[in-house]
Amino acid sequence: MTKLKVYNQRKKLKYLFKIMKGMLRTMLCQFTFRNYRSYRDEAELSMQATSMKEFERSLIACPDGQSFLPVAAVYGPNAGGKSNLLEALDYVRSAVARPVRMLSARDGGLDEECPLMPRCSAFEFDDVSVSEPTEFELYYRAGNHEYRYALSVHADEIVYEGLWRRKLGASRSAMLFEREGVEIKLGPTLRKLATAASFNPSLPYLSFLCINFDAPVVKEAASWFLNGVFLNYNCSFLERALEQILDEADSPEITRFLSAVDVRIDGFRVEKASEGRNRRVFVRHNVGGKHYELRLPEESAGTQKLLGLAAFLLIAFNRGATVVIDELDAKLHPKLLRYVILLFKDPEVNKSGAQLIFSSQDVSTMRNDVFRRDEIWFAARGEGEASQLWSLADIHEANGNLVSRNAAFDKQYLSGRYGADPYLTRIEEWD
Template sequence: MLRAMICQFTFRNYRSYRDEAELSMQATPMREFERSLIECPDGQSFLPVAAVYGPNAGGKSNLLEALDYVRSAVARPVWLLSARVDAPEGERPSMARCSAFEFDDVSAAAPTEFELYYRAGEHEYRYILSVHADEIVSEGLWRRKLGASRTATLFEREGAEVVLGPTLRKLATAATFNPSLPYLSFLCINFDAPVVKEAASWFLGGVFLNYNSSYLERALEQMLDEADSPEVTRFLRAVDVRIDGFRVEKAPEGRGQRVFVRHDVDGKGYELRLSEESAGTQKLMGLAAFLLAALERGGTVVVDELDAKLHPKLLRYVILLFKDPEVNKHGAQLIFSSQDVSTMRSDVFRRDEIWFAARGEGEASQLWSLADIHEANGNLVSKNAAFDKQYLSGRYGADPYLTRIEEWD
């Protein structure tokens, strides 16, 4: 399994974001939690965790959905069309509509632009994708070997015209492809070559979970695999959620599957349907499978509202798993949004792992890191500061507020 990780994600003109926004997973020179960093052979260090805070409707979810838009744009056609995957009958892949910033006429008519730096195997890749509505305007992929300075072009695309670099020309790649889909997806579906597998590995191995979606909670029961019962049970018991395993059986008339959770009480075994467990237990069971898979193999897990239905101590436990190099041996990364500031502490996060999203001028969202904030005296925020209290006092911006009660009519 190739180790794949995100280095930097930049985008503009996506939903509430009009101007360029950048989420960097490269560690700054700050000397804190250095042992938790993901170290690469070329001496570069990357963050295992990034947490995004801010008021409701500030842009937290849109940031994570922008990242998932790029990931799923490449991965979804591969899952549906690859000969190695059974695609649902009659389902044809297409680009999901990309929503631009709608609060000015210029942005609404312009394409949305994404740029992603990621590492896989022995290379660092740069992937760009420009989309207008559901049409691909341009696309490109470059890579360089870790430790080297020279960057090689794999392909560049404008509309339906593709120019291949020397490496891909050796594959005798067919000139015809479906221009409504990413060219990287086309390569992955049609060519079983190491360069293509490596280039696509981050997209295919990443996971996006949105706990604002009721659909996800209903789907969790269909995702659980009985073979994972020992590991999932061990994970839940480590956070004092008392289950003793689970089993899976097919639902009548082929309607998916049903999960039964076992509880051993006073020497006797009892079972409850997963749907009868608490919302927190249901979420943990579904989440555990994805987290444990990432920690075992590497990869990026993106979770919107990770704190929803989780006790703050459980949230802290999950975060620290990714920051423990004895547990996270394969460079897994966790990127999430949260409203729970109880974990926004200097004994949990580095300053460059804390991010804020909020709306600014013209109702456009902005994104910034705690590592970039300066105090009134010009110094950076101290690594020993009470991050949670300073955030709630408004010193970092992005602080939630309520309209004055007398303005409510």
Template sequence: MNSDLESVHQAASWFLDCIYLNYNSCYLEHVLEDMLDERDSPKIVRFLKAVDVHVDGFRVERDGDGERQRVYVRHSVGGSDYELRLSEESAGTQKLMGLARFLLSALENGGTVLVDELDAKLHPKLLRYVILLFKDPEVNKGGAQLIFTSQDVSTMRNDVFRRDEIWFAARDESEASQLWSLSDLHEPNGNLVSKNAAFDKQYLSGRYGADPHLTRIEEWG
């Protein structure tokens, strides 16, 4: 393959510039403290308060050799301030603090953020809020793109996504993954799925595929 082509360099640069977050990885949880920058505290706090997470700031404390850091999250309750180590916060708050930095940077500067299991540890309303930030041109002035996987169908709605923005993945009989878009699926009458359809309900009824095949416990064996 001739890699000395401008189109190849452009494609490689796109992938290198993407931010990929996997919240099923214990590694990410271990390095979260090292990822946070105290200079980002004001804008991260604004984001957290916007999603009803009551954090008043955080500070970073480095160890003697400066290679590792600890993050302490500040809370104000009843007129008094106290701190918790980041690891003592709930899993949802930890995820939001790590996620906020990358989401806000993308919304400000453009770029692509890829997140595996974005819905994990997030309330469905919060998930919808994050998605709609990227769909709001007044917020997403840099044209950032959010690509994510999810098991939560609460946002699979025509007032959140277009048909071409919803994709399904499933294993075939040979265990190879297949990928298809909702915009390519047809109703039993041959027409494409309506843009006004109840996507979530139709998916749960099995009309789109990509759902698990479950067996009764009596059939185990």
């Protein structure tokens, strides 16, 4: 990665960290998509809790009686589709959020050369899929409403977009807008607010509304996209960006978080940027009654990751947000991974209904004392090299019964009983 790209990404992450602090509570209900990267057919990730009885106390309860999952963990073989699932979710989030951040907050120092829409890649292993649009559909909640947002993209052009909302407890939803190409149809609520004329067809209409109209309905509808965050800890970029996003005011809370996982620091201080020099963070240590400071880059990769992770998690817990993390287990001890997961499942900590969606290769936490069965998901390649997605809650044993809540999930997974671990057979064939 070039220095220019790293610098621009640091500024974007800093601005993302800033706007997360001011958003209202949001929650993902369901995500459906098709024809994206390794996914040819429709795949669905549901955050709505099933009728299963385990960990009922950890569920996020809503005023209309619906309950949602605080956590979804995605497992599977390398190149099976775990990251592509999370990137699909991040694509639709970023499609709406990126233009808002670029065009509404120029003081954030965002890269104006960055395209308004992220690049969209269709399934490429058959000729039919390449010629068809990539489709996304989200159900999410913000404030007292549930929203349905649909987006279809082909060759990086938006061919369809639509937004509906339903008041919690109501049976019918109302259309806010529908778009086909450049043609916009507005529902009654937005018809009072805006006209469909003079918008840039290269960006989502929801982004256009958010940029141009300071109205509660628009702010609420866009809040999930602006509130959510995608982190990929399989790369070192986040550690390099930390010095630009850490806020010294958060030092006491972050220090308490790290202390709880036995990472011993006495806080940190931020040295503001000066001419010719970036911001610098110094981590304080108390050793043998003496005080020492280390530059943040001199700390271990694990400590740096926990510092950055804590900063985002504290905001998520305070405001309620969907946090999506690829390779959450990278550079984390299994006990720390378990600790982070259980924070989201603790209603005394997660009072605002934050959600964690992550991929992992560490099966040591795939246990019945950590997860509900509907919180465990698998992604793997199937026929025609197309990825498929399914939940442990949907798997039946040979006798026709669902997998028991008391089963050894990790051992059964590694034995191949859940259908997402093809390596054991192949390794045996090498002998």
